[in-house]
Structure formats: C-alpha cells, structure tokens
Amino acid sequence: MIMDEIKLVKEAVEKHSSLIFETEKFLWAHPETGFREWTADQYLKNVFRGLGYDIVEAGDIPGFYAELDLHTAGPCIAILGEMDALPCQGHPDADPVTHAAHACGHHCQCAALAGVAAALKEEGVTTGLCGKIRLMAVPAEEIVDLAFRVSLIEEGKIHYLQGKPEFIHRGYFDGVDMAMLIHAGSQAPGTLLKVRNGPTCGCIVKRMTFIGKAAHAGARPGQGINALYAANTAITAANALREKFDDDDHIRFHPIITEGGSAISVIPNRVVLESYLRGSNLKAMMRYNRMINQAFAGAAASIGARLEIHDYPGALPMKNNPVLRQTAKQAVELLEGEGTCLLSSEIWSPGGTDLGNLGSLIPVVQPSTTGIEGVGHSKEFRIKNPYHCCQIPAECLVMMTRLLLRDGAKRAKEVIAKAAPEFASKEEYFAAMEAFSTRGEVVNYAENGNISIQLS
The missing domain is CATH 3.40.630.10 (Zn peptidases)
Structure with missing residues (x-):
C-alpha cells in the first residue's frame, strides 16, 4: 500500500x-x-x-x-x-x-x-x-x-x-x-x-525623515538646523537603548541613511533613515518600537528639527x-x-x-x-x-x-x-497590524517655546 x-x-x-x-x-x-x-x-x-x-x-x-x-x-x-x-x-x-x-x-x-x-x-x-x-x-x-x-x-x-x-x-x-x-x-x-x-523574526518597517533648515555651511551655519546631526543624535540615542533589549526577544535595529544632504556647502535640511525593527516576539516588537520612536523624537527636539515617522507593519x-x-x-x-x-x-x-x-x-x-x-x-x-x-x-x-x-x-x-x-480572527489581526503604524510628525513646537512629543 x-x-x-x-x-x-x-x-x-x-x-x-x-x-x-x-x-x-x-x-x-x-x-x-x-x-x-x-x-x-x-x-x-x-x-x-x-x-x-x-x-x-x-x-x-x-x-x-x-x-x-x-x-x-x-x-x-x-x-x-x-x-x-x-x-x-x-x-x-x-x-x-x-x-x-x-x-x-x-x-x-x-x-x-x-x-x-x-x-x-x-x-x-x-x-x-x-x-x-x-x-x-x-x-x-x-x-x-x-x-x-x-x-x-x-x-x-x-x-x-x-x-x-x-x-x-x-x-x-x-x-x-x-x-x-x-x-x-x-x-x-x-x-x-x-x-x-x-x-523567525518579524519586522516593523521604518522610514524616519528629519527636517531641519538649510543655511550656508561655512558662512552662516548658526542660521541652519542640521538634520544630519539630528539623525546622528537619534542613532546614538537608539544605540543607548540596546542594553534594555531582552536577549530572548532577539531585537535587531539597523538603520541606514538613504538621504543625507544635497551639497557639502549647505547645512542638510532633510535626512531620511530607513530601518527594520526585528524581533521574535510580537508584543516586544511593539514595546521596543515605541522606545526607539521616543528616542528619535527626543533627538530631533534636542537639535530643533522636525521629525516625521512612518512605521509600516511587515512580517x-x-x-x-x-x-x-x-x-x-x-x-x-x-x-x-x-x-x-x-x-x-x-x-x-x-x-x-x-x-x-x-x-x-x-x-x-x-x-x-x-x-x-x-x-x-x-x-x-x-x-x-x-x-x-x-x-x-x-x-x-x-x-x-x-x-x-x-x-x-x-x-x-x-x-x-x-x-x-x-489571533482569533482577521479583524483582530488587522487591528494588530494597524497598531504598528506611526505616520506623521511627532515633535510639536509651540509658539511659547514649549516642545511636545506625540507618538501614536
């Protein structure tokens, strides 16, 4: 047989x-x-x-x-x-x-x-x-x-x-x-x-755009807001979080800069980072992603830059x-x-x-x-x-x-x-996928000088 x-x-x-x-x-x-x-x-x-x-x-x-x-x-x-x-x-x-x-x-x-x-x-x-x-x-x-x-x-x-x-x-x-x-x-x-x-690891797909203010890099750098420095500060801040990552969650965060400035003589006013946040635990991925977004927003605020975060649910x-x-x-x-x-x-x-x-x-x-x-x-x-x-x-x-x-x-x-x-249903699954999403500006500058961070 x-x-x-x-x-x-x-x-x-x-x-x-x-x-x-x-x-x-x-x-x-x-x-x-x-x-x-x-x-x-x-x-x-x-x-x-x-x-x-x-x-x-x-x-x-x-x-x-x-x-x-x-x-x-x-x-x-x-x-x-x-x-x-x-x-x-x-x-x-x-x-x-x-x-x-x-x-x-x-x-x-x-x-x-x-x-x-x-x-x-x-x-x-x-x-x-x-x-x-x-x-x-x-x-x-x-x-x-x-x-x-x-x-x-x-x-x-x-x-x-x-x-x-x-x-x-x-x-x-x-x-x-x-x-x-x-x-x-x-x-x-x-x-x-x-x-x-x-x-296997899942991932959140991240696209983060730092928006500064262009100025002459030699003659008037103080009149600009350097988006590249904001991005560098953000990467350093995210790296400082790594000791918080639980080994059993297998978190990986590996950003690259895909736009980093247009000319040597111009203070960069737009810098784009892309990355995955990977992990083997769904809830941990969501928790650590919020921490990284908070670190990036704080870094942008420290320089005076704006920050747009677009998070997309991946695998x-x-x-x-x-x-x-x-x-x-x-x-x-x-x-x-x-x-x-x-x-x-x-x-x-x-x-x-x-x-x-x-x-x-x-x-x-x-x-x-x-x-x-x-x-x-x-x-x-x-x-x-x-x-x-x-x-x-x-x-x-x-x-x-x-x-x-x-x-x-x-x-x-x-x-x-x-x-x-x-998940018990597609509806529950879709709700979880949407919970990954952060889309839009996350640092708000008020006229009175107050700065606030808004993370979805």
Missing part, C-alpha cells in the same frame, strides 16, 4: 519534470521584484490554464490562485509559491536594468508549484482525498523598493508592503485552513529537507506548526529514505517571512531544501541542483497533501484541532 502510494506520487511528478525545470529556468532568467512580477505572473497563469485550472487573478497586482475541489467536504490546504526576486547588483544573472536577481531562490517555489499543479491532475493522485487544495502564486515576500511600495499604498492599490498580508486583506486566504511552501536552501550532506523549530514572527513539521518529515522520508529530513531544534531563526502573518491566523509550515550554492541575497547565489530545489519539493508537497487529506482528512483535522493561532 505505502509503496504503491510512493510510486504514484513520484511518477505523477516525474511525468512533468520538464515543466518543472523549464519553469525554473524561465523565472531565473526573468527576475522581478515584488509587486512588479508581471512576467512571472503571466508565465505561471499560462501554465495553470494549460493544465485546465480556472484562475482567480489579483488583477491590479501580480498573483493569482486556483482551487482544486475534491468534491468531498473537508479542510482546505493552500500550497504557495513566491514569485519575487530582489535587487542584487553584481549578480551575473541580474537584470541589466533593474539589477534584480533570484538570489533567494523563490522561483524554485513556483517551479515546484507548477509541478504540484500538474501532478494533482494525474489519475489517482487525489483519489481517496477530501477537501480542497488552493494553489497560490504570491508576490512580494521580500521588503525592497520601499518608496515604490509606499507609493502603491498612497495610491490605494495595496494596503500592506508584502504579498501575503495583502492577499489576507483581499480575502484570498478566506476558507484556507492551513498553508505550506518549501524554500530553497542548503543542508548538510544526507539531509534533503530541514524544518525549523523556533520562530510577523513565524513558527512552523508541530503536526505539519512531522508531516513534512514523514513525506520526504517516505519518498527519499529515512534520515533525509532534519527537524532542527533551535529556538529562534534570524530570518523573516510574511508567511508569519498567515501563520498568526492558521497553521503553516515552511521547510527548506538542499541544492543551492552561495549565500542567500548575494551575487554568489546559484541553484546548484534544480532537482533538489524544485522536483523533490513538488513530490513532498503532493505527498504531504495526501497524508493530510486522506482517511477523511484525519491528519488535517488534527492540525486544526491542535492549532493555537496568535
């Missing part, structure tokens, strides 16, 4: 291996950053339509989903593929104009997604399963091109900086009970799949669901042999993903493969073994689907029953 199931899954995916590898090659050659993935979007939609799927398009942004109804009531599983690349100047395969490159391997997820979509159409693959399977091509996991994304928010095209929160807002995850994707990675020899234990901390972790391990070891999956025991992961936003509402899992070469997000990043990064994930996702939805969806129902989401 088990051997028959292994054979069924492997043959169903192998039959479409050329589609998987062609998709990987095409997307690698056409990298696009988040909310700009129109070439990938169209290519994948053509693949899905060619397989006989009906597509629900996001429309004004890239991305879509297709749903396979198994015609017997049961849970709905979402299988995801992220479409976006990221800027990676100097990468030999980067786009010559945008400098975008698939230096995180998201395109492999989409290649695997295409393989899953094809395999699920093969005879016998969904026999005996109940529920629904929602296959989703999702944009914008990486937070890059901040000015562009803020412009989309201001135009009303998007509400959030990342794809999964935006899809949650649009209702594309409504009715989904759990979600999974498999990310490209690198493991020790013999390990084909790794599933982390502890949470939330993500923890893999325990039952889904075990299901991923069982699936890959059925397919590839005992000992090929590592359930790691670390209590924290320094990376981040907007799968955490979805995971705050429903159970999720994101294993990582072997098969890459070089450091992620670097110009040395390569897909060394497309079979390990694309085809094995497709096989694993199909097998996981079978394990979850067979026998009356017994395993999937166990996942749902044991889940403990951060």
Whole structure:
C-alpha cells in the first residue's frame, strides 16, 4: 500500500519534470521584484490554464490562485509559491536594468508549484482525498523598493508592503485552513529537507525623515538646523537603548541613511533613515518600537528639527506548526529514505517571512531544501541542483497533501484541532497590524517655546 502510494506520487511528478525545470529556468532568467512580477505572473497563469485550472487573478497586482475541489467536504490546504526576486547588483544573472536577481531562490517555489499543479491532475493522485487544495502564486515576500511600495499604498492599490498580508486583506486566504511552501536552501550532506523549530523574526518597517533648515555651511551655519546631526543624535540615542533589549526577544535595529544632504556647502535640511525593527516576539516588537520612536523624537527636539515617522507593519514572527513539521518529515522520508529530513531544534531563526502573518491566523509550515550554492541575497547565489530545489519539493508537497487529506482528512483535522493561532480572527489581526503604524510628525513646537512629543 505505502509503496504503491510512493510510486504514484513520484511518477505523477516525474511525468512533468520538464515543466518543472523549464519553469525554473524561465523565472531565473526573468527576475522581478515584488509587486512588479508581471512576467512571472503571466508565465505561471499560462501554465495553470494549460493544465485546465480556472484562475482567480489579483488583477491590479501580480498573483493569482486556483482551487482544486475534491468534491468531498473537508479542510482546505493552500500550497504557495513566491514569485519575487530582489535587487542584487553584481549578480551575473541580474537584470541589466533593474539589477534584480533570484538570489533567494523563490522561483524554485513556483517551479515546484507548477509541478504540484500538474501532478494533482494525474489519475489517482487525489483519489481517496477530501477537501480542497488552493494553489497560490504570491508576490512580494521580500521588503525592497520601499518608496515604490509606499507609493502603491498612497495610491490605494495595496494596503500592506508584502504579498501575503495583502492577499489576507483581499480575502484570498478566506476558507484556507492551513498553508505550506518549501524554500530553497542548503543542508548538510544526507539531509534533503530541514524544518525549523523556533520562530523567525518579524519586522516593523521604518522610514524616519528629519527636517531641519538649510543655511550656508561655512558662512552662516548658526542660521541652519542640521538634520544630519539630528539623525546622528537619534542613532546614538537608539544605540543607548540596546542594553534594555531582552536577549530572548532577539531585537535587531539597523538603520541606514538613504538621504543625507544635497551639497557639502549647505547645512542638510532633510535626512531620511530607513530601518527594520526585528524581533521574535510580537508584543516586544511593539514595546521596543515605541522606545526607539521616543528616542528619535527626543533627538530631533534636542537639535530643533522636525521629525516625521512612518512605521509600516511587515512580517510577523513565524513558527512552523508541530503536526505539519512531522508531516513534512514523514513525506520526504517516505519518498527519499529515512534520515533525509532534519527537524532542527533551535529556538529562534534570524530570518523573516510574511508567511508569519498567515501563520498568526492558521497553521503553516515552511521547510527548506538542499541544492543551492552561495549565500542567500548575494551575487554568489546559484541553484546548484534544480532537482533538489524544485522536483523533490513538488513530490513532498503532493505527498504531504495526501497524508493530510486522506482517511477523511484525519491528519488535517488534527492540525486544526491542535492549532493555537496568535489571533482569533482577521479583524483582530488587522487591528494588530494597524497598531504598528506611526505616520506623521511627532515633535510639536509651540509658539511659547514649549516642545511636545506625540507618538501614536
């Protein structure tokens, strides 16, 4: 029985291996950053339509989903593929104009997604399963091109900086009970799949604009208000807070100056800092973010500068669901042999993903493969073994689907029953996301000389 199931899954995916590898090659050659993935979007939609799927398009942004109804009531599983690349100047395969490159391997997820979509159409693959399977091509996991994304928010095209929160807002995850994707990675020899234990870091995306007063830097510096000095003072003040950060919250704050003055001879009147505030604990992130905003406002006030703070909710901390972790391990070891999956025991992961936003509402899992070469997000990043990064994930996702939805969806129902989401509803989730937001001037100068700080 088990051997028959292994054979069924492997043959169903192998039959479409050329589609998987062609998709990987095409997307690698056409990298696009988040909310700009129109070439990938169209290519994948053509693949899905060619397989006989009906597509629900996001429309004004890239991305879509297709749903396979198994015609017997049961849970709905979402299988995801992220479409976006990221800027990676100097990468030999980067786009010559945008400098975008698939230096995180998201395109492999989409290649695997295409393989899953094809395999699920093969005879016998969904026999005996109940529920629904929602296959989703999702944009914008990486937070890059901040000015562009803020412009989309201001135009009303998007509400959030990342794809999964935006899809949650649009209702594309409504009715989904759990979600999974498999990310490209690198493991020790013999390990084909790794599933982390502890949470990833979430982040608040911060843009802080110091506004001073220009003056001649040599002849009349005293007539100016130096926005760059205000920014430097703010960074020093924030650094003085670091000893207050609890180690268990894994707080990281790493600002950069993206605008620092226009001319050497002019006192800078506008300086822009951008940063993430990262952490593995949602409440701690909110607490420390307020402390940093207060420090920045105090620094601006000490110089006499104005300060605009724009905080945007980014990724939330993500923890893999325990039952889904075990299901991923069982699936890959059925397919590839005992000992090929590592359930790691670390209590924290320094990376981040907007799968955490979805995971705050429903159970999720994101294993990582072997098969890459070089450091992620670097110009040395390569897909060394497309079979390990694309085809094995497709096989694993199909097998996981079978394990979850067979026998009356017994395993999937166990996942749902044991889940403990951060938020009880979308409304509660959206309220928390809005609580991250600080937008506008925070230092007020009264005519009588009084100075006040207003933090939302």
